[in-house]
Amino acid sequence: MRLPANQFFGIYNDTFKHLESRFGKEAVLDIWHEISENYCKVLDGLITRHGPIEGSYIFWDTGFKNEGLDYEIKKGDDSLEIVVHNCVPIAWKKKHNVENYRDYCEHCDALYSPVLRKHGYKVSLVWDIGGVPGECKRRITKFNKYGN
Amino acid sequence: MTAKAKTQDLSEFYGIYNTMFQFVEDKYGDEELKKYWEFIGEKYYGWLIEDIKKRGTKAIEDYWLSTTENDDIVYELKTDPDRFELKIDSCSAIGFIKKSAHDKLFHKYCQHCRVVNSKIAELSGLEYRVDYDQDKGKCTHVFSK
Numbered sequence: 543m544r545l546p547a548n549q550f551f552g553i554y555n556d557t558f559k560h561l562e563s564r565f566g567k568e569a570v571l572d573i574w575h576e577i578s579e580n581y582c583k584v585l586d587g588l589i590t591r592h593g594p595i596e597g598s599y600i601f602w603d604t605g606f607k608n609e610g611l612d613y614e615i616k617k618g619d620d621s622l623e624i625v626v627h628n629c630v631p632i633a634w635k636k637k638h639n640v641e642n643y644r645d646y647c648e649h650c651d652a653l654y655s656p657v658l659r660k661h662g663y664k665v666s667l668v669w670d671i672g673g674v675p676g677e678c679k680r681r682i683t684k685f686n687k688y689g690n
Numbered sequence: 691m692t693a694k695a696k697t698q699d700l701s702e703f704y705g706i707y708n709t710m711f712q713f714v715e716d717k718y719g720d721e722e723l724k725k726y727w728e729f730i731g732e733k734y735y736g737w738l739i740e741d742i743k744k745r746g747t748k749a750i751e752d753y754w755l756s757t758t759e760n761d762d763i764v765y766e767l768k769t770d771p772d773r774f775e776l777k778i779d780s781c782s783a784i785g786f787i788k789k790s791a792h793d794k795l796f797h798k799y800c801q802h803c804r805v806v807n808s809k810i811a812e813l814s815g816l817e818y819r820v821d822y823d824q825d826k827g828k829c830t831h832v833f834s835k
Binding site: 543544545546547548549550552553554556557560561564565569572573576577580581583584608609610639 | 698699700701702703704705706707709710712713714717718722725726729730733734737750753754756757759760761776781782783791792793802803806807831
């Protein structure tokens with residue numbers, strides 16, 4: 543019986559815990575990098591075809607709809623803002639009594655920032671908004687000429 | 691038997707499992723990969739182990755059926771109180787990864803089932819065996835008393 547897709551949130555979470563306990567936080571950062579390089583090719587492809595803002599919009603809007611997330615997404619003038627209410631992986635783990643990996647929310651930035659950075663854009667990500675786990679805001683904007 | 695029509699597509703997660711397995715073997719070696727899978731079997735599936743101890747093969751059947759939701763897997767199931775036999779004719783994980791433009795199937799992908807399930811069986815007092823053909827995405831699993 544294969545590891546099923548519908549247990550992914552828990553197994554993914556516990557993989558980070560296991561790696562950190564065996565090899566330290568560096569190992570978790572390394573696996574996030576690997577997933578970013580491999581899995582985020584979809585986002586990279588969309589950005590290459592449609593541009594950073596439209597490509598990101600398509601990626602997150604499609605992905606969040608498929609996951610059944612409660613979210614808002616707004617395109618601005620060369621920017622994109624995404625607010626997530628009740629993040630599905632966080633809610634799933636709570637419902638199934640899987641203890642959240644302490645740094646779980648960092649992985650979203652670790653996965654997607656390198657892709658956007660490659661195209662000259664940055665991601666600012668804030669999570670646990672109002673002290674509520676599963677509430678986060680992501681803003682994608684272009685780096686200025688000084689790299690900020 | 692095929693699972694019901696999908697309301698949600700979670701197949702991409704199989705690609706991420708594939709990436710994680712490859713990463714652990716590449717970076718830390720074969721023994722660490724086995725330890726990782728044993729950890730999943732023992733610690734992550736601790737709740738299933740306890741359920742099997744209480745309810746036997748019915749617990750495995752109920753768990754299996756819960757995993758077929760929103761999945762393309764094709765399988766046959768034969769169960770009785772002493773034995774759970776699952777024949778998979780088309781594994782959704784193997785199918786997805788092989789079709790994926792982004793993933794190369796990890797050469798030991800199917801071994802994760804043997805290691806994870808062996809650990810679950812060991813800790814719940816059952817015997818377990820599996821025969822698989824990774825290329826074809828076919829396998830047969832037997833948990834028995």
